[in-house]
Amino acid sequence: MFVAEKPMRADAARNRARLLEVAYETFAAEGISVPVDEIARRAGVGPGTLYRHFPTKEALFQAIVAHRLDQMAEQGRELSQTAAPGEALFRFIGRVVEEGSSDQGLVEAMADTGPTGVEERFIAMLGELVERAKQAGQIRADVTVRDVKTLLVGCQAMQRYSKDPETTERVLDVVRSGLAATSARDH
Amino acid sequence: MFVAEKPMRADAARNRARLLEVAYETFAAEGISVPVDEIARRAGVGPGTLYRHFPTKEALFQAIVAHRLDQMAEQGRELSQTAAPGEALFRFIGRVVEEGSSDQGLVEAMADTGPTGVEERFIAMLGELVERAKQAGQIRADVTVRDVKTLLVGCQAMQRYSKDPETTERVLDVVRSGLAATSARDH
């Protein structure tokens, strides 16, 4: 689990962090077609330096997504400790959509996260939220974590498509109530 | 009502149709970054010919989307005549997702359809489906056509993300039941 990576020099670490941040903001705001050189420039380093940290534009991209996923997972974990089971999941969905609003589809690209363990960590955390909501009888018993992740992706797409907050609101409500335990239906 | 456009020469019409078809398939399968020249090559024409019909890559793209939307609208109209109100809408959603499965986000780009009337026609037809479903008491009274279109976009995104048919199935069910009239909830 713990690979002995020789610790990065302080300035190198700072550069890496700065690049990640700048790249995230830039891609999120202007789409992924922004040239690598531009990212480097905004981060105040030469392109060579960027390539030292991320061997490929794709790699940079995946690093960002991974970072985002981790941040979101963290939020999920917090919610899972502070909110009631069903509420936790529903609020998490809302949060993801909200944050994704400035994302230019960055996180829909959650599809290929590469071989880092991020996806697994994210799924683990989401699984917990889902499981607890199920046990509390708040959501349908047949949906899987994968289903919920898929719903997340869809919700982000929707919110990106329709900028209208009222639509987003209603659509989220549709999803939530569709997800809810459908006792009425069951008998 | 009938603008007298002088009919396109037979060969020109053939080329235009072929380009549209090839471009749709190519973009759908490989994404929109496929070079214009490649589309032309596959259609068996020179790039100049492509540019005679579509003055811009963007224009070609919009023409495709417009074409797709019109095809889908047609299907919607058929369903609207052959199926019961609620059923018609639900089956339409299913159909769209199904067809969009090979679409690489082509139709999510429904966002900007340019100044052709396609978007309007599509919305009109969808509006009919929605209205009738509402009147039959099959879906929530508060959702708008826009909401449903947004849901369509989201569903396509989901299905593109999760190739697993079972997930798609369940997710669609979630959406459908969320959309359904929630009488139980209301009192």
Next chain:
Amino acid sequence: MFVAEKPMRADAARNRARLLEVAYETFAAEGISVPVDEIARRAGVGPGTLYRHFPTKEALFQAIVAHRLDQMAEQGRELSQTAAPGEALFRFIGRVVEEGSSDQGLVEAMADTGPTGVEERFIAMLGELVERAKQAGQIRADVTVRDVKTLLVGCQAMQRYSKDPETTERVLDVVRSGLAATSARDH
């Protein structure tokens, strides 16, 4: 001298004339980089028709220049009959510059007039003007027709370069007085 060209059909002749006119105006106003298709369009014919009359853009271009040269030669001949020897030449120079003001260097391209006899005709007429001015003792005896044609080209270039009419005026005066018989100098 008289090649038996079968007389062009009336409409063909009209097309040719129209093309020549439109092409002249267009090239003069917008430079020679205007596409051939545009010329055809403005003349109200298809590009194919243009190519029937002028096998090459270059050919069209030369035809225009030839036409212009003939027109100018005609003016020269008129002047030669209505004005005093020296005056005729000087006024001709002025006229050429004036007309060339809207020419975008079209006539500087007088350089290559191709194998039509136009150049010869122009030179013949100019030779007459020059000869008579010399005999009247109005211009230096050592300048040749070629020299004067060269001066014409230069004057057009100048006038195209400096849009300022006062400069044009003075510059023309410099040329005229430089051309004048320099008796003072000679002794």
Next chain:
Amino acid sequence: MFVAEKPMRADAARNRARLLEVAYETFAAEGISVPVDEIARRAGVGPGTLYRHFPTKEALFQAIVAHRLDQMAEQGRELSQTAAPGEALFRFIGRVVEEGSSDQGLVEAMADTGPTGVEERFIAMLGELVERAKQAGQIRADVTVRDVKTLLVGCQAMQRYSKDPETTERVLDVVRSGLAATSARDH
């Protein structure tokens, strides 16, 4: 006066200089329609390198013209120190024409030099030549620097048009004597 531009890296400076030189020679010899890639190839660099130094073909072109103007201005300044007033101006004109002989109109494009200060510097130097010639009573008092610059442009056009050195010689003599103080005439 001295802006602290960080000095260009040695190799970059070399490349820039080489590009300028190659581009000048190529454009001068073959006209400005030579493809940018060809210039790069002849300079032994990739097209990207060219574009790093000159963001546009137009920019490259202007850089060349600016460079040429500066070189000519330098020669003018030298003449102005080594030759008698009138002589300096007349020899400068001759020099310009001579050098422009291989210029394919490159310098006639002196018209738009862009927003660098070159034009101003050139005019300043030319103004000096003109002023001193006037004060020495060697040229007409009414001509302006602009007039003389215009004459320069015209002379280059002439010399480009007529390759015959004798014509060039005579034509230059016409211009010179037309420019000379015409005291004889005046009384």
Next chain:
DNA sequence: TATGAATGAGTATTCATTCAT
């Protein structure tokens, strides 16, 4: 014969990536 559709080589420019300084 006129038309205008098709051709396809050609061009400026961009940008991910490598490498000399």
Next chain:
DNA sequence: CATGAATGAATACTCATTCAT
């Protein structure tokens, strides 16, 4: 290690010219 210069394949689009209708 950082820098930023160099690379060069790739790409959208143009236009003189040919040819099917």
